[in-house]
Structures are given as structure tokens and as C-alpha cells.
Amino acid sequence: MDSLLSPLDQDLAPAEGERFLALASAYLTAAREGAGAVSTPLSRDELYALFDEPLPADGVPLAELVRRLAADVVPNSIHLAHPMYMGHQMSPPLPAAIWMEPLIGALNQSTAVAEMSPAATAIETRVIRWMCALAGFGQKAGGTLTTGGTEASFTALLAARNALIPDAWENGVGDNPPAIVCGEHAHYAVTRAAGELGLGMRRTVSVPSRGYRMAPDALAATLDRLKAEDVPVMAVVATAGSTATGSFDDLEAIGLLCSERGLWLHVDGAHGASALLSEKHRYRLKGIEHARTIAWDPHKMMLIPLGTGMVLARDEGDLERAFAQSAPYLFHEGGKERRWDQGTRSFMCSRRADALKLWAALQRYGSRRIGLLYDHLCATAHRLWDLIGERDDFVALHEPESNILCFRWVGAGNLPDEALDDVNLRAREAWNRERGWITTTVLDDVRVLRVTAMNPRTTEREQREMLDGVARIATGIAAVE
Ligand SMILES: Cc1ncc(COP(=O)(O)O)c(C=O)c1O
Numbered sequence: 001m002d003s004l005l006s007p008l009d010q011d012l013a014p015a016e017g018e019r020f021l022a023l024a025s026a027y028l029t030a031a032r033e034g035a036g037a038v039s040t041p042l043s044r045d046e047l048y049a050l051f052d053e054p055l056p057a058d059g060v061p062l063a064e065l066v067r068r069l070a071a072d073v074v075p076n077s078i079h080l081a082h083p084m085y086m087g088h089q090m091s092p093p094l095p096a097a098i099w100m101e102p103l104i105g106a107l108n109q110s111t112a113v114a115e116m117s118p119a120a121t122a123i124e125t126r127v128i129r130w131m132c133a134l135a136g137f138g139q140k141a142g143g144t145l146t147t148g149g150t151e152a153s154f155t156a157l158l159a160a161r162n163a164l165i166p167d168a169w170e171n172g173v174g175d176n177p178p179a180i181v182c183g184e185h186a187h188y189a190v191t192r193a194a195g196e197l198g199l200g201m202r203r204t205v206s207v208p209s210r211g212y213r214m215a216p217d218a219l220a221a222t223l224d225r226l227k228a229e230d231v232p233v234m235a236v237v238a239t240a241g242s243t244a245t246g247s248f249d250d251l252e253a254i255g256l257l258c259s260e261r262g263l264w265l266h267v268d269g270a271h272g273a274s275a276l277l278s279e280k281h282r283y284r285l286k287g288i289e290h291a292r293t294i295a296w297d298p299h300k301m302m303l304i305p306l307g308t309g310m311v312l313a314r315d316e317g318d319l320e321r322a323f324a325q326s327a328p329y330l331f332h333e334g335g336k337e338r339r340w341d342q343g344t345r346s347f348m349c350s351r352r353a354d355a356l357k358l359w360a361a362l363q364r365y366g367s368r369r370i371g372l373l374y375d376h377l378c379a380t381a382h383r384l385w386d387l388i389g390e391r392d393d394f395v396a397l398h399e400p401e402s403n404i405l406c407f408r409w410v411g412a413g414n415l416p417d418e419a420l421d422d423v424n425l426r427a428r429e430a431w432n433r434e435r436g437w438i439t440t441t442v443l444d445d446v447r448v449l450r451v452t453a454m455n456p457r458t459t460e461r462e463q464r465e466m467l468d469g470v471a472r473i474a475t476g477i478a479a480v481e
Pocket of ligand 1: 089147148149150151187189239241242243268269270271297309
């Protein structure tokens with residue numbers, strides 16, 4: 001009979017690991033050729049049926065497992081590496097960062113505690129300091145990696161709550177909870193954080209926009225009104241790269257307003273803070289140094305695999321105070337020295353060493369090339385805007401400020417708005433089943449199609465094919481409406 005450990009020993013052979021690398025590499029190579037559809041033709045029920053089986057009590061050899069992955073998992077995944085993928089803000093990741101995943105798993109360093117992740121903690125600290133410097137933060141700055149932008153903004157707003165109500169953990173937020181003020185197009189991470197932090201989602205006050213950007217004069221009026229109503233303001237959240245349209249709030253104007261009034265400015269740069277790496281687009285973040293905290297997702301525009309988010313704080317002490325708890329079995333460092341343990345600044349206890357893949361991508365490609373990729377993706381979205389401008393059957397809702405564009409099929413212009421809403425929604429679904437992948441949202445009260453150019457291999461050819469395909473399907477739907 002096998003010893004308990006014999007399958008583990010067998011699986012450690014390099015040839016076994018290479019089966020997985022070969023599968024990943026075959027997927028990446030095939031997907032980028034652009035044949036077939038981006039996603040699976042199977043329905044949710046069919047997918048569930050594929051994996052509806054009893055808990056395996058006894059294992060199978062790795063070769064069989066890899067065969068199953070090749071047959072059932074890879075073809076039924078959404079292929080972000082396919083150039084017709086133009087969907088949500090998920091990237092086809094940079095190869096060097098992908099190849100770090102097995103090493104991160106093999107080393108399995110937990111970066112809560114420096115003694116459990118000696119090199120990884122040093123690397124995370126180094127990467128965070130690079131990013132803080134790019135944001136114009138000084139020597140006291142710091143931060144931590146997060147699972148993504150939602151956790152990053154939650155962490156930042158927890159720190160803001162702590163600054164305003166230092167005893168909130170013991171006594172709650174009282175009966176006049178403070179408000180969070182944000183633009184009307186802010187990500188739901190903000191209202192979610194307001195709920196999680198005990199303020200109540202209704203304490204999120206939204207400010208109207210002009211051109212999809214928070215209007216600074218409307219912000220000033222909102223702050224005046226809240227003051228008059230005796231509602232304390234915990235933080236103002238500006239968005240740098242909004243989810244719907246990729247628009248950037250005016251950080252300079254908003255930052256000055258917050259500085260004058262002594263308010264905490266949090267910049268949700270989950271999507272757009274990567275513009276700091278771009279010579280061409282950095283200007284869109286002018287004023288970011290006014291922020292007290294920043295959310296920034298390398299797993300979006302830096303093309304790092306999930307989940308690699310970051311929260312940066314102008315004063316890393318803000319994060320430490322927000323999470324001040326005693327855990328003598330973990331955190332032994334103390335005194336006047338800076339604590340290396342990232343767990344003292346983070347929501348998580350056990351934490352993956354995702355900083356390694358971000359660091360590896362920077363080592364391999366350099367910040368300059370990653371910034372150029374950012375420019376390339378923005379130029380891709382801009383070219384789609386140009387192509388739409390050449391046609392009568394589509395209208396664009398805005399000129400892209402980054403790599404996101406919302407547009408709408410309007411056909412010959414003779415259908416009412418509600419009918420167009422329906423046609424656009426159904427055309428998108430059919431197109432995604434047939435070939436490509438685009439998303440949809442509601443903007444200015446109408447249903448729109450939305451493209452996020454995340455794949456650097458998407459060319460004009462794929463964009464023309466997408467427009468022609470969606471138009472063909474929409475025309476067919478409209479004809480039978
Ligand atoms: C502006 C903005 N903030 C936050 C998030 C949430 O980021 P994550 O999905 O990494 O939690 C997104 C994601 O779409 C976003 O666009």
C-alpha cells in the first residue's frame with residue numbers, strides 16, 4: 001500500500017509541475033490567436049452538471065487531473081487573453097507575473113508577520129514605497145497590499161473613521177454618524193464601506209457630476225449643506241478612473257477644497273492610479289498628493305493577476321492606528337522602531353505574498369513599459385471612439401479619458417429609447433455567446449454597451465468585427481421587435 005506521503009512525493013517531480021505550466025502556456029498561446037468565442041457556449045445548468053459529482057474520497061493521478069482541467073475547465077473559462085475580450089476591468093496578466101504564481105504557492109509565505117515572510121515582507125514594503133513615491137507621498141508614507149480595490153477603500157475609510165472617532169471600535173459611531181461624500185459615479189465599494197463601518201449606507205452622500213466627473217462646485221455646496229445640518233464629514237472620496245466611463249475627478253480642485261476644510265481625501269484610483277506610470281496620462285492625477293489615502297489596483301491597469309490591490313497612506317501610522325489591536329502570539333515587535341509586520345496595517349491575518357508577482361513584473365518589464373502598456377490600452381479605447389464616430393448606427397456617450405468607452409447601438413435612429421435599451425441588452429448577450437465579450441451598464445438613464453480595453457492584443461480588426469457583429473445582431477432583433 002502507498003504510504004500516506006507517496007502521492008505527494010510523486011507530484012513533486014518537475015515533470016508533474018510542468019504539466020500545469022504546459023496547460024497554462026497552451027491556453028495563453030491559443031487564446032491570443034483569437035479563434036472561436038471568448039467564453040463558453042454552455043449554460044449555467046450545463047456547467048454545474050459538468051462538475052456535479054460526489055466528493056472524491058480517493059484521488060486520481062495528476063495526469064488525469066490535468067486532462068480534466070484541459071477538457072472541462074479551460075474551455076469553459078472566459079478567455080481574457082483572447083483579443084475579442086473587451087469586457088470588465090480584468091486583465092490578461094503579464095507573463096512574468098503569471099509564472100510567479102506557482103512560486104508564491106510553493107513558498108506560501110504569509111505576510112502578516114515579517115518573521116513568516118522574511119524576503120516577501122521586505123519586498124512588499126519596497127514596492128509600497130515605490131508606489132507612494134509615485135503618488136508624491138513623503139517619508140512617512142506606507143501602505144499594504146489588499147485583495148483589491150474594495151478592500152483598499154474599506155481599509156482607507158476605516159482609517160478615516162478612526163481619525164474622526166478613535167473609540168469607534170469600543171463604542172460604535174454614536175447617534176450622529178459621520179458622512180462619506182463621493183461622486184455619483186463612485187464604485188459601490190464606498191457605500192459598502194459605509195455599511196460595514198456602521199455609518200449606514202444612507203450616510204454616503206453623493207455629489208452630482210459634470211461630464212461624468214464630480215463637480216467641485218457641487219462638492220463645495222454639499223459640504224456647506226452638511227455643515228449647516230450638523231452632519232460631520234468623515235471623508236471625501238474622489239474617483240480616479242471611474243468604473244462606468246473611466247473618468248478622472250479633478251483631484252487638484254477637490255484636494256484643495258479638502259485641505260482648506262481639513263477633510264480626509266480618499267482617492268479611489270483602483271482603476272486609474274496606474275496612470276502614475278504613464279508619462280502621457282499622469283497629468284490626469286494632478287493633485288493626487290492631496291490624498292490622505294489612495295486605493296490602487298495593480299490587478300487592473302498594471303496587468304497583474306488577481307488579487308493584487310493596494311492601499312497607500314500619506315502617513316502609515318493612520319493604518320496602524322486604525323487596526324490597533326493586541327495579538328501577543330503574533331506581533332512581538334514594538335517600541336519606537338517601525339513595525340515590519342504588515343498585519344498591523346491590514347484587514348487580513350494570513351495574507352498571500354502577492355507583492356512578489358507585482359515586484360517580479362516590475363523587475364522584468366520595468367515601470368516604463370508598464371506605463372506604455374497603459375497608454376496603449378487607452379489608445380485602443382480611443383480608436384474605438386474614432387471608429388464609432390465614422391458610423392451612423394452607433395453613438396458614443398463620451399470621449400474616453402482612459403481605456404473605457406460607453407456607447408449605444410441606435411440603428412437608423414427610428415426606435416424609441418426603451419426599445420433601444422432592450423435591443424442593446426439583447427444584442428450584447430447574443431454577441432457574447434457567439435464570439436466576443438463586451439459589458440453593459442446604465443448611463444444617463446439609458447442602457448449602454450461598455451468596452452474596457454484590457455487586452456493589449458486587441459487591434460482595429462477586432463474592434464471593427466465587434467461593431468459589425470453587434471450591429472448585425474441588433475438589426476435582426478430590432479426587425480422583429
Ligand atoms: C473605481 C473602482 N473602484 C473599486 C473597484 C473594486 O475593485 P476590486 O474589484 O479590485 O475590489 C473597481 C472595480 O471595478 C473600480 O472600478
